[in-house]
Amino acid sequence: MAGAEIFNSDEVRAIADVIERKMIHRYGSHDSRGGIYRAEDFEEKAKALTGSKYALALSSGTAALITALKGIGIRPGDEIITSPFTFIATVEAIVACDAVPVFGDIDETLSLDAASAERLITPRTKAVMPVHMFGVAADMDAFTALGRKYGIPIIEDACEVVGGTYKGRALGSIGTCGTWSFDPNKTLTVGEGGMVFTDDHDIWYRMDCYHDHGHIHSKEHDRGAEGKFGLGVNYRISEVQGALGVVALEKMPAALAALRASKKKIVDAGAAAGLTPRPMHDAEGDTATHVIFMLPTAEAAKRFQAAAKEAGAGCAIIADNTWHYAKHWQALAEMGGREYFGNRTPSYAPETMAQAESLLSRAVMFGLNIRMSDEAVDGIAKAVRTAAKASL
Numbered sequence: 001m002a003g004a005e006i007f008n009s010d011e012v013r014a015i016a017d018v019i020e021r022k023m024i025h026r027y028g029s030h031d032s033r034g035g036i037y038r039a040e041d042f043e044e045k046a047k048a049l050t051g052s053k054y055a056l057a058l059s060s061g062t063a064a065l066i067t068a069l070k071g072i073g074i075r076p077g078d079e080i081i082t083s084p085f086t087f088i089a090t091v092e093a094i095v096a097c098d099a100v101p102v103f104g105d106i107d108e109t110l111s112l113d114a115a116s117a118e119r120l121i122t123p124r125t126k127a128v129m130p131v132h133m134f135g136v137a138a139d140m141d142a143f144t145a146l147g148r149k150y151g152i153p154i155i156e157d158a159c160e161v162v163g164g165t166y167k168g169r170a171l172g173s174i175g176t177c178g179t180w181s182f183d184p185n186k187t188l189t190v191g192e193g194g195m196v197f198t199d200d201h202d203i204w205y206r207m208d209c210y211h212d213h214g215h216i217h218s219k220e221h222d223r224g225a226e227g228k229f230g231l232g233v234n235y236r237i238s239e240v241q242g243a244l245g246v247v248a249l250e251k252m253p254a255a256l257a258a259l260r261a262s263k264k265k266i267v268d269a270g271a272a273a274g275l276t277p278r279p280m281h282d283a284e285g286d287t288a289t290h291v292i293f294m295l296p297t298a299e300a301a302k303r304f305q306a307a308a309k310e311a312g313a314g315c316a317i318i319a320d321n322t323w324h325y326a327k328h329w330q331a332l333a334e335m336g337g338r339e340y341f342g343n344r345t346p347s348y349a350p351e352t353m354a355q356a357e358s359l360l361s362r363a364v365m366f367g368l369n370i371r372m373s374d375e376a377v378d379g380i381a382k383a384v385r386t387a388a389k390a391s392l
């Protein structure tokens with residue numbers, strides 16, 4: 001899952017071109033840049049791939065989430081329902097907007113369960129944020145229906161699933177807004193970067209201005225004279241990231257094909273040995289960055305982990321993952337049950353995440369790289385077979 005593994009002379013050429021032209025800013029200098037806008041090219045390519053009407057490149061996936069929340073008008077004290085199984089950035093983005101994270105349960109695919117989210121809706125709920133975790137889509141039909149029923153925006157955290165789909169539609173392009181990340185741990189990286197999608201012009205316009213100090217981005221004027229739309233921040237990307245992004249998206253189909261081929265071998269080996277692969281709402285759209293098997297009990301998962309390690313392939317039990325599971329976030333626990341911008345936060349006590357605990361403590365996970373030799377993939381498959389025997 002570390003995108004730099006596929007860097008080669010393509011990225012060197014893309015960066016060299018930006019440096020040689022000395023045109024590093026994505027905005028302004030319209031008369032002297034020869035009509036070349038690499039960050040815009042990155043956005044155009046992302047739009048073409050997803051079918052989204054608007055795409056805005058940003059400095060990180062976290063920035064993309066915050067900008068999406070600002071774009072839909074999230075205010076202090078608003079409640080946002082999300083998953084307790086996510087990277088901590090999802091919740092940091094909510095808290096950065098002084099909004100209240102509220103955790104639903106997860107379903108057997110390990111994604112936010114739409115029915116549990118519905119039970120948590122209050123008049124304060126201003127968004128629902130499903131997260132597509134470790135390559136796999138949340139149940140977007142259910143979230144789309146939920147959003148329509150209650151008139152609540154659905155913000156897809158698709159930071160981990162660039163290129164993934166749900167029933168043929170690109171993840172990130174289905175909700176009111178959706179976000180991608182290109183950080184150094186992602187399959188495709190531009191160093192640091194993100195993207196936010198929407199089909200709504202007004203949301204895009206607010207996001208576009210907000211992410212760059214309120215600039216209205218008119219090519220008719222010099223940057224300093226183009227006018228302001230409220231206050232913002234600086235979450236811009238540079239032309240270097242834009243140029244890298246174009247290359248990354250060109251490489252996406254081959255990267256996904258390689259991951260999917262490796263994953264299939266390992267999943268098939270596990271299934272043949274009696275293991276249950278993580279269920280999916282749409283297996284075809286899986287970006288295949290991770291292989292997850294669901295063991296019958298937490299004890300069986302521990303036995304599997306030990307036996308797989310012994311057989312030469314390390315795997316993680318997801319419940320132990322301190323960055324991706326809310327149970328471990330002390331800072332959040334300290335916020336629990338407090339007055340918060342005119343609202344009160346949930347307790348965030350571990351017992352409120354019982355369903356997540358029962359699933360994640362049985363989930364064993366192998367991370368995959370794009371470039372894996374046949375020997376490496378076969379080695380994991382063999383360890384999976386051995387560990388299945390030792391644990392089932």
Ligand SMILES: Cc1ncc(COP(=O)(O)O)c(C=O)c1O
Nearest residue numbers: 060061062087089159160181183
């Ligand atoms: C689910 C999820 N959301 C948000 C982010 C934040 O992305 P970034 O690291 O680009 O800020 C990540 C990154 O790991 C993520 O996995």
